[in-house]
Amino acid sequence: xxxxxxxxxxxxxxxxxxxxRQGYAGTGLNDIVDASGAPKGSLYYYFPAGxxxxxxxxxxxxxxxxxxxxxxxxSKQKSTADMMRAHARLYSGWMRKSGFRDGCPISTVLLELAxxxxxxxxxxxxxxxxxxxxLREKLAADGFTPAxxxxxxxxxxxxxxxxxxxxxxxxxxxAIENAAEELAIxxxxxxxxxxxxxx
Amino acid sequence: xxxxxxxxxxxxxxxxxxxxRQGYAGTGLNDIVDASGAPKGSLYYYFPAGxxxxxxxxxxxxxxxxxxxxxxxxSKQKSTADMMRAHARLYSGWMRKSGFRDGCPISTVLLELAxxxxxxxxxxxxxxxxxxxxLREKLAADGFTPAxxxxxxxxxxxxxxxxxxxxxxxxxxxAIENAAEELAIxxxxxxxxxxxxxx
Numbered sequence: 001x002x003x004x005x006x007x008x009x010x011x012x013x014x015x016x017x018x019x020x021r022q023g024y025a026g027t028g029l030n031d032i033v034d035a036s037g038a039p040k041g042s043l044y045y046y047f048p049a050g051x052x053x054x055x056x057x058x059x060x061x062x063x064x065x066x067x068x069x070x071x072x073x074x075s076k077q078k079s080t081a082d083m084m085r086a087h088a089r090l091y092s093g094w095m096r097k098s099g100f101r102d103g104c105p106i107s108t109v110l111l112e113l114a115x116x117x118x119x120x121x122x123x124x125x126x127x128x129x130x131x132x133x134x135l136r137e138k139l140a141a142d143g144f145t146p147a148x149x150x151x152x153x154x155x156x157x158x159x160x161x162x163x164x165x166x167x168x169x170x171x172x173x174x175a176i177e178n179a180a181e182e183l184a185i186x187x188x189x190x191x192x193x194x195x196x197x198x199x
Numbered sequence: 200x201x202x203x204x205x206x207x208x209x210x211x212x213x214x215x216x217x218x219x220r221q222g223y224a225g226t227g228l229n230d231i232v233d234a235s236g237a238p239k240g241s242l243y244y245y246f247p248a249g250x251x252x253x254x255x256x257x258x259x260x261x262x263x264x265x266x267x268x269x270x271x272x273x274s275k276q277k278s279t280a281d282m283m284r285a286h287a288r289l290y291s292g293w294m295r296k297s298g299f300r301d302g303c304p305i306s307t308v309l310l311e312l313a314x315x316x317x318x319x320x321x322x323x324x325x326x327x328x329x330x331x332x333x334l335r336e337k338l339a340a341d342g343f344t345p346a347x348x349x350x351x352x353x354x355x356x357x358x359x360x361x362x363x364x365x366x367x368x369x370x371x372x373x374a375i376e377n378a379a380e381e382l383a384i385x386x387x388x389x390x391x392x393x394x395x396x397x398x
């Protein structure tokens with residue numbers, strides 16, 4: 001299996017990069033093979049079900065990356081507000097480095113294929129669920145009630161994904177940083193007072 | 200010119216619908232012609248510069264629609280918070296009606312083509328500028344300072360655009376309504392107290 005898997009990762013990584021830069025339909029199988037450096041046959045070997053199964057793998061891989069980042073941010077930052085600020089700085093830096101071509105690794109694929117393609121939508125749903133779970137936990141640690149933490153988590157994810165679209169259009173990280181900063185300010189202001197420990 | 204324009208609108212409207220459902224690259228010129236009911240030649244007549252010029256026209260048309268909606272919401276709703284709630288209800292209703300296929304009319308096209316295609320990015324930038332302007336004005340009327348209104352406007356637009364992606368994946372309007380409701384609650388709580396009139 002180790003030998004078999006040799007070319008799978010480069011193919012999936014190439015797909016993630018290409019899909020987020022030019023979308024799923026705009027990326028040909030040849031583009032993926034060329035960018036991955038894998039032999040052409042390996043693509044059919046690993047993904048016999050065809051291009052949509054590469055989309056599923058790309059959404060899963062991009063999801064793993066964003067989850068890793070968020071778990072790290074959640075453990076390092078003392079509040080959800082600071083987590084949002086730090087995530088925005090990361091995104092803004094990555095965007096700048098890529099000439100504002102990168103954006104969210106999965107938004108484009110999901111907008112192109114969900115809800116029509118069930119497997120892709122399902123992969124997207126799993127990523128959302130994990131992202132929201134991390135944020136819900138951090139928001140609960142901030143003192144928000146479970147009901148508010150649930151809804152605020154959706155707001156936190158939406159803010160970054162939406163702002164990334166504007167950033168691409170404006171070729172500037174300002175939208176991401178400004179949206180996250182205002183959200184952070186309001187989260188701090190709305191944070192319930194900590195419950196005092198008993199005497 | 201009236202006769203000439205006869206088929207232009209149906210072509211652009213068909214492009215808006217198809218691009219938001221399946222993206223730009225996933226939509227063929229034949230799909231647009233078929234959906235529009237216009238004779239094939241008219242597409243080349245109105246858009247001699249080719250498919251990206253249809254993308255520009257689609258972004259402009261979708262932009263006009265969202266601006267019209269927002270101007271109406273801004274005049275009817277008494278605060279930015281209520282405007283967000285009402286806009287979210289509209290989006291959520293439209294999404295449900297389309298089987299969660301519609302989403303934001305321009306996000307997909309912008310993610311696929313910006314910043315590579317300058318004309319499309321430019322059209323997107325104009326739409327953002329108009330959307331942000333309406334929100335800035337409403338936020339200023341709420342009492343926010345110009346600097347905060349500027350950044351909060353970005354947060355308001357990002358929230359809806361981001362939540363629409365999650366809604367498609369989950370086939371549910373909850374993400375849109377929840378994100379907008381939390382944003383509205385925090386906007387209301389952060390709204391500066393009205394300056395009292397003098398004695």
